[in-house]
Every structure is written in C-alpha cells, then in structure tokens.
Amino acid sequence: MGKSNRIPKATITRLSIYYRQLELLEFDGYRMVSSEKLAWLCQVNPAQVRKDLGYFGEFGVRGVGYDVIDLQAQIKKILAVNREWNFAIVGIGNLGSALLEHQNFPARGFNCVAAFDNDPLKIGKPTAAGLSIRDIEELEEAVKELNIEIGFITTPATAAQSVADRFIMANVNAIVNFSPTRIIVPDCCLVENIDFTVKLDTLTYELHHELGI
Amino acid sequence: MGKSNRIPKATITRLSIYYRQLELLEFDGYRMVSSEKLAWLCQVNPAQVRKDLGYFGEFGVRGVGYDVIDLQAQIKKILAVNREWNFAIVGIGNLGSALLEHQNFPARGFNCVAAFDNDPLKIGKPTAAGLSIRDIEELEEAVKELNIEIGFITTPATAAQSVADRFIMANVNAIVNFSPTRIIVPDCCLVENIDFTVKLDTLTYELHHELGI
Numbered sequence A, B: 001m002g003k004s005n006r007i008p009k010a011t012i013t014r015l016s017i018y019y020r021q022l023e024l025l026e027f028d029g030y031r032m033v034s035s036e037k038l039a040w041l042c043q044v045n046p047a048q049v050r051k052d053l054g055y056f057g058e059f060g061v062r063g064v065g066y067d068v069i070d071l072q073a074q075i076k077k078i079l080a081v082n083r084e085w086n087f088a089i090v091g092i093g094n095l096g097s098a099l100l101e102h103q104n105f106p107a108r109g110f111n112c113v114a115a116f117d118n119d120p121l122k123i124g125k126p127t128a129a130g131l132s133i134r135d136i137e138e139l140e141e142a143v144k145e146l147n148i149e150i151g152f153i154t155t156p157a158t159a160a161q162s163v164a165d166r167f168i169m170a171n172v173n174a175i176v177n178f179s180p181t182r183i184i185v186p187d188c189c190l191v192e193n194i195d196f197t198v199k200l201d202t203l204t205y206e207l208h209h210e211l212g213i
Helices: A002-006 A008-027 A036-041 A046-054 A068-079 A095-101 A136-146 A156-170 A196-207 B003-005 B009-027 B035-042 B046-054 B069-081 B094-101 B135-147 B157-167 B194-207
Strands: A065-067 A083-090 A110-117 A152-155 A176-178 A191-195 B064-065 B086-090 B110-117 B152-153 B174-177 B188-192
Touching: A008 A046, A008 A068, A008 B194, A036 A046, A036 A065, A065 A068, A068 B194, A083 A095, A083 A136, A083 B064, A095 A110, A095 B094, A110 A136, A136 A156, A152 A156, A152 A196, A152 B194, A156 A176, A176 B194, A191 B194, A196 B009, A196 B069, A196 B174, A196 B188, B009 B035, B009 B046, B009 B069, B035 B046, B035 B064, B046 B086, B064 B069, B086 B094, B086 B135, B086 B157, B094 B110, B110 B135, B135 B157, B152 B157, B157 B174
Parallel strands: A083 A110, A083 A152, A152 A176, A176 A191, B086 B110, B086 B152, B152 B174, B174 B188
Antiparallel strands: none
C-alpha cells in the first residue's frame, strides 16, 4: 500500500489518458505504438510516457514500442478498472440527470445504481436510465443493498457538505464532487473535485499565448 | 509565441489549480504561503510548484514564500483570465442546461452569451440564465454579434463533429467538447475534451491501492 504513495497523482491521470489513446489506436487498427507516437497523441513528452509506465514495470520492447492491446490491459489493471464499480448520484437536477444518461460511464464499467434527491416532487419519478429517484433518507440502506462504492454529489453548493457527510457515514469511501464548493472529508475518504473551469483556463492560456487572442 | 510551446500543458493546468488554492487561502485569511504548503494543498511536490512558477519569473521570497494575493494576480495574467471571455453552448439538453446555470463560469469571468439547439421545440424557449435558446442556424451571425470566443459542445456524440465544423467556420478558435466522442479540428483551433471518467480512474486507482478496495 505504501508504494502507491510514491507515485505522483499526475502519473495516474496520464495513465488514464494513455489508455484512452490506446483504445483509439486499437480502433484505428494499430497493433503497436512507439512511446514517441503515444506521447505525441497525449501531448506529453516521450520520456514522460516511459517514466510513468516505468513505475509499474517493463511494458515496451526497445525499438518496437508497446503492444496496443496488451498495454491497455496492463493499465486497466493498474487503475483497477479491470472490474466494474457501482456509483450513486445525489442531486437530480440538470447535471445529475445528464450524468445519469452519460454513455461513457457504463462503457467504462461505472454503473449508476441509484439516484437520490430530497425534493418530494422528484422522489419516485423514473429517470431516463431506468432508475426511480429515491429519497435521500434511504441512502444508507441503499449503499448496503446495492454495494455503492462511489458517490457523486451534484447538489447545489449549500447541500454538498451534508451529502458528503451522509456518504461517509454510510461507508462510501470515494466521492466525486461536481458542486461548485469544497467539501471536507476525513482521511479515510477520497474526493475528486470536478471543476470545468480548470480546463477553460488551459484554453484561454493557449488562446492568448499561442493564437495571440 | 514560440516560447509557450516549451511550457508543458501540465504546468498550465497546475497553475490553474494553484490559483484556486490561493483563492481559498485568501478566503481563510492567509497573506503568505510557502511552496511546501501550496504544494501540499495541491497534492504535488514543492519542487514542482517552484519549477512551474519558475517558467514565468520569480514570484516568491526565499524563506518567506509567496504573497497570496499577488501570486493570484500573476497567475491570472499568465492564464489570460485577467479579462472576461464569452462562450456559447450548443446542445441544450440536461448537460447544456446544467452548464448554463453553473455558478463557477460567471464567477471566473466566463460569460455564456448564447445557447443554441436544433430542436424546434426548444428554440425560442427561455433558459434559467435569462437567455433565449437560438436556432443553430444563427450560430455564425451570433458569433460576430456577441463576440463568442469559445464554443461548448454538449450535443449527442453524433452531432458533435458538425457543430465543431460550424464553430470553426464561424472563426471560433477554441472548443470545449463535452460530448463522448472525439472531434477533428484544424491546427488553428484548440480543443479541450472533458472526460469525467478520467477523474474516476484516479479514484479507483486510489481506492484499490491506498484503501485496499
């Protein structure tokens, strides 16, 4: 367990990005890829690709490159996405509804097994994905019943902390926070904050410095 | 312009994250911060913080750290977010509606000035943000009229490429693609793909390797 602490989080994020490019390469019919090509596709430098993969073993063949299918399998194993994960969404407004329908989640083995809200007008309503919106009061019970391992928070900012607290009390150890606020969790819980505006900053940087706008 | 090519994209992303932590530090009443503390808050190592900022100048005082307010201003300038940017959203389903209402965009100077769809039942309808949904056929005209600099694509995957083409024809040089597909653009156009599942992979990695799940 200790070893993983030494691997930078940025490496893990890049593995995920390498994996997506490998999928596209496979789709395009490639069987092998050089670290140079993979790096170019992912907008990093080739030494970075070799270093990131080097934390986990020897995956390439010198002068030949990486096997596109084999490397995908290796990365899936490292990222622990070689199995399915169940998640639940709390807050079924526009964003929660969008995530319920998002095709990428089931395609990648992330199954939304429950949707919660505290609005009596929403509770009991069916979602496009075939779930029935449940009362937030049923969260703890549903976590056990459905083996919910990851909690998505798509509530307004004011409700985010109390929802996080409920997830933690229900022994959900991983939270994806889409609400525009920070939440405080104990060390036993992992949080990923989704902030769309970080990507926008990258874009404005490039617009300004590369395109001169 | 050439110089920016030598700065890694990951550095730009981290500047954006440093900036957000500096805001929170200011909110919490801090006036100075060490590279160690800033690094810890951002989950990177202190040498990385110093290296990233070092691309752009000398911002800290040895043994004292960084001025929380001044460094925010410097980073805003580097990222070109020291001014406002206008964007438009194409595809007003759940995700498009969620983004229209998202508080973080206006708070960070990103103004949604137009919303488009091709559904006759949606065109002309008001949005929660006070816009009226426009016909996608009006895109080119609206880009000029409203000075739209960034285009968000929140359509189904099947429509994403044709919307990207329209943005490009209308001289919008930056696209944020939320649709679960890749789009192809010429070199004059910048694209950021938003893939929520990359963040999930980081979480599953940590769940598996750090929490043993």
